[in-house]
Amino acid sequence: MIKGIGGEILWVDLDKSHIDKRPVDDETVYKYLLGAGLLSKVLYEKIPLGIDPLSSKNILGIATGLLTASMFPQASRHVIAGLSPLTDIWGESHAAGFWGPELKLAGYDAIFFTGASSDPVYLNIHDTEVDLLDAEPVWGRDVFETDDILRERHGKQCRVLSIGQAGENRVRFAAIMNDRDRASARSGLGAVMGSKRMKAVCVRGTGRIEVAQPKEYLRTMDRFYERMLANPFTPERAKYGTTNLVELMHNIGRLPSYNMREGVFDEYEDISGETITEEYLVKPRADWSCLQRCGRFTRVKDRPYKYIGGSPEFESQSSLGSRCGNRNVESVLFSHHLANQYGMDTISLGATISWAMEAWEEGLITEEDTGGLDLDWGNHEAIVKLVKMIAFREGFGDLLAEGSYRAAQKIGRGSEEFVMAVKKQEIAGQEPRAQKSMGLAAVTAARGADHLYAFPVLDEAGFDDEIKERFGKKYLPEMADRLDPTYKGIMVKECEDYMVMIESVGVCKYGTQIPPEFYYDDISEALRVHNGINLSPEELQEIGERIVNLNRMFNVERGVTRRDDNLPKRLTDVPSPRGPAKGQVVELEPMLDEYYRQRGWDPETGIPTEQTLKRLGLK
Amino acid sequence: MPELKYVIGDPEVCTGCMICVNVCSMYYFKVISPDRSRVRVIRLDDGLDFPLFCRNCPDAPCIDACPERAITRTSKGTVIVNNRKCDGCGDCVEACPYDAIWINPDTGKAIKCIQCGQCVERCPVDAIWLTTEEELKEKDPTGRIMDLHERHAEDLYKGRKTE
Numbered sequence A: 001m002i003k004g005i006g007g008e009i010l011w012v013d014l015d016k017s018h019i020d021k022r023p024v025d026d027e028t029v030y031k032y033l034l035g036a037g038l039l040s041k042v043l044y045e046k047i048p049l050g051i052d053p054l055s056s057k058n059i060l061g062i063a064t065g066l067l068t069a070s071m072f073p074q075a076s077r078h079v080i081a082g083l084s085p086l087t088d089i090w091g092e093s094h095a096a097g098f099w100g101p102e103l104k105l106a107g108y109d110a111i112f113f114t115g116a117s118s119d120p121v122y123l124n125i126h127d128t129e130v131d132l133l134d135a136e137p138v139w140g141r142d143v144f145e146t147d148d149i150l151r152e153r154h155g156k157q158c159r160v161l162s163i164g165q166a167g168e169n170r171v172r173f174a175a176i177m178n179d180r181d182r183a184s185a186r187s188g189l190g191a192v193m194g195s196k197r198m199k200a201v202c203v204r205g206t207g208r209i210e211v212a213q214p215k216e217y218l219r220t221m222d223r224f225y226e227r228m229l230a231n232p233f234t235p236e237r238a239k240y241g242t243t244n245l246v247e248l249m250h251n252i253g254r255l256p257s258y259n260m261r262e263g264v265f266d267e268y269e270d271i272s273g274e275t276i277t278e279e280y281l282v283k284p285r286a287d288w289s290c291l292q293r294c295g296r297f298t299r300v301k302d303r304p305y306k307y308i309g310g311s312p313e314f315e316s317q318s319s320l321g322s323r324c325g326n327r328n329v330e331s332v333l334f335s336h337h338l339a340n341q342y343g344m345d346t347i348s349l350g351a352t353i354s355w356a357m358e359a360w361e362e363g364l365i366t367e368e369d370t371g372g373l374d375l376d377w378g379n380h381e382a383i384v385k386l387v388k389m390i391a392f393r394e395g396f397g398d399l400l401a402e403g404s405y406r407a408a409q410k411i412g413r414g415s416e417e418f419v420m421a422v423k424k425q426e427i428a429g430q431e432p433r434a435q436k437s438m439g440l441a442a443v444t445a446a447r448g449a450d451h452l453y454a455f456p457v458l459d460e461a462g463f464d465d466e467i468k469e470r471f472g473k474k475y476l477p478e479m480a481d482r483l484d485p486t487y488k489g490i491m492v493k494e495c496e497d498y499m500v501m502i503e504s505v506g507v508c509k510y511g512t513q514i515p516p517e518f519y520y521d522d523i524s525e526a527l528r529v530h531n532g533i534n535l536s537p538e539e540l541q542e543i544g545e546r547i548v549n550l551n552r553m554f555n556v557e558r559g560v561t562r563r564d565d566n567l568p569k570r571l572t573d574v575p576s577p578r579g580p581a582k583g584q585v586v587e588l589e590p591m592l593d594e595y596y597r598q599r600g601w602d603p604e605t606g607i608p609t610e611q612t613l614k615r616l617g618l619k
Numbered sequence B: 001m002p003e004l005k006y007v008i009g010d011p012e013v014c015t016g017c018m019i020c021v022n023v024c025s026m027y028y029f030k031v032i033s034p035d036r037s038r039v040r041v042i043r044l045d046d047g048l049d050f051p052l053f054c055r056n057c058p059d060a061p062c063i064d065a066c067p068e069r070a071i072t073r074t075s076k077g078t079v080i081v082n083n084r085k086c087d088g089c090g091d092c093v094e095a096c097p098y099d100a101i102w103i104n105p106d107t108g109k110a111i112k113c114i115q116c117g118q119c120v121e122r123c124p125v126d127a128i129w130l131t132t133e134e135e136l137k138e139k140d141p142t143g144r145i146m147d148l149h150e151r152h153a154e155d156l157y158k159g160r161k162t163e
Helices: A026-032 A035-046 A099-105 A143-154 A186-195 A214-230 A233-240 A245-251 A273-279 A314-320 A329-342 A346-361 A380-391 A396-400 A403-411 A436-444 A464-471 A488-505 A520-531 A537-556 A569-573 A588-599 A610-615 B019-029 B061-065 B091-095 B118-122 B133-139 B144-151
Strands: A008-013 A018-023 A060-064 A078-083 A090-095 A108-114 A121-126 A129-134 A159-162 A176-178 A182-184 A198-204 A281-285 A295-300 A307-310 B006-009 B040-043 B049-052 B071-073 B079-081 B101-103 B110-112 B128-131
Touching: A018 A129, A026 A035, A026 A537, A035 A060, A035 A078, A035 A090, A035 A108, A035 A488, A035 A537, A060 A099, A060 A186, A078 A099, A078 A182, A078 A186, A090 A176, A090 A186, A090 A537, A099 A108, A099 A159, A099 A198, A121 A143, A143 A159, A143 A198, A143 A329, A176 A186, A182 A186, A186 A198, A186 A346, A214 A233, A214 A520, A214 B019, A233 A273, A245 A273, A245 A314, A273 A281, A273 A329, A295 A329, A307 A329, A314 A329, A314 A346, A329 A346, A329 A380, A346 A380, A346 A396, A346 A403, A380 A396, A396 A403, A436 A488, A436 A588, A464 A488, A488 A520, A488 A537, A488 A588, A520 A537, A537 A610, B006 B049, B019 B040, B019 B118, B061 B071, B061 B091, B079 B110, B091 B101, B118 B128, B128 B133
Parallel strands: A008 A108, A121 A198
Antiparallel strands: A008 A018, A060 A078, A060 A108, A078 A090, A090 A182, A121 A129, A159 A176, A159 A198, A176 A182, A281 A295, A295 A307, B006 B128, B040 B049, B071 B079, B101 B110
């Protein structure tokens, strides 16, 4: 019997208001783990082809990993997946917090929502009692109000996951929020939840998690904690969170500015980690079992951008700051706070606004389109206004709520050229001309443009030792060189396999990839002590590879081929105009060739070969 | 009476990670379970995280409240529960002004922090430590930490009883 998990999966049929509890199937765990792996398998089998992602036929899955709620460093995470309304292919997003551990303490490892409710509902879980309740008191409310109301009603110790108005209004990049400011942001799954008229999941779990090796448990964790705390990245992470990536990325020409036209931002100091830490940081905050504490809790004291709450992350500083040419840091912080409140992905939000700003500059969008709103670069008042207009689909916000790809299709006039997206999802704050592996990762990620599916950061910060350990000395120095496309296909493949495995055990990429303190052998050890599962590093790698291939097949069956694994022309054909990466483009094709070879996918079509699928037990 | 020690936490330093909570339930009951831990952590929406422990009150109302005389103070000054005598009636839970003693749902016995220090050793940010009243005054002469606790008393000490 597998230890250290909840043990049951909830199937919530919203058409019939019926809830079913099914046991976790051990065989599936040994083939896919839980978390992202479980969702990949179940949703591959169950989501029909040819459906509208916002119809009742879509299925939304939420799952914790095998180590979620354990004492392994940063073991706080849950994964959400479904057919994405932004990309029309595999949609997946992840968040930390306390909600996932609470779900496990209530006895559940996953929830699947099928169908759609006619009236707004929310799910209330108190251990074995699971009820669909009328969401009238919270429908139309923002994320913070929903958290307040449900915890007032069901107990302060409850943990709440919900959508805000953006999800209700089916904004195509709406997030699913938990614990107020944690976001499962990408892929627009908040809109799927909204389309099902499912407002929230309120959980209270008073149970206990029994572990496989209680006698050696604390000693094992002590060793992990010692290593995590001794890692030189940890104090830096605690001090700045991810906020100082602004200055680090600017310094290597990798901080997108002006809709990714450039990779440097002259006013970067205004929105930097240093500025935020000195002027606005209240304190660093952690999630369950987290020693890195990258979470920020910040305050702006004065109007008009006054707030107190959890934010920001580097991605938001980049998307709502430099990417929009915006140096007003208080507006960056406040618009991030608003995005949390209404429940939106700040990456797609800022990137879509920056697309509109460039189209405005080019004269392709005018006041007639925007209803009088001036979209000059850096107009922070317009940015803040647009955040709300998008969440509520008001005026021009209704168009931008479709995401930059669909908005450009509707506007036309050549504005399509300025869409910085892959497979309709906006590229994150990782200028790939300054780090080639990020360009490859953005096109191979299953959920459309994404830096986290592979999170190929080994060439970012001098991890030569780790490269030697994982790949061998012969790949140095090329693999460690950000600007050299050589061996990046090998690196991205390895990173994807590892990262989807990590998302399936429910721990953070911080600590497992940057810094690369823990690797397959440590996860193998943690699974033995916590779950009583014996999976070797090699077996874990194969599981990761299986999941990546299954995600690919999900997309292949929906028409994805090599043609879709492509970057905007700006990144492959237009040399970076300025800064340390000046003159660089992404040499995508040779990297892709190498990647497909590594994967065992047909180089012409980008489709996994029969042989590959057979080897992984997928045929 | 010996100098009374207790664990105190700084809500401006605590990150809310729950490691102390999980160390406790694992150390004593071999499970991960906040409801079976002798420490709890409350996160408030103004950026404060409170790790909360038995205050080891000099006049410990839990001792007086116990009809079975199961709660006593040891020669070292620690208030402990005698499991053979405790029948889980919950009178001590009612009596404690800090919500620092409660009934373990598995054993039906009262549990509370006995100042063992297992969590203190493992707090990744050194937000909690063993102290006496005197030592706390030295470390925090302005009384900031206790002020924060008092100011948020309503949020901190009603949770368990109202559920």
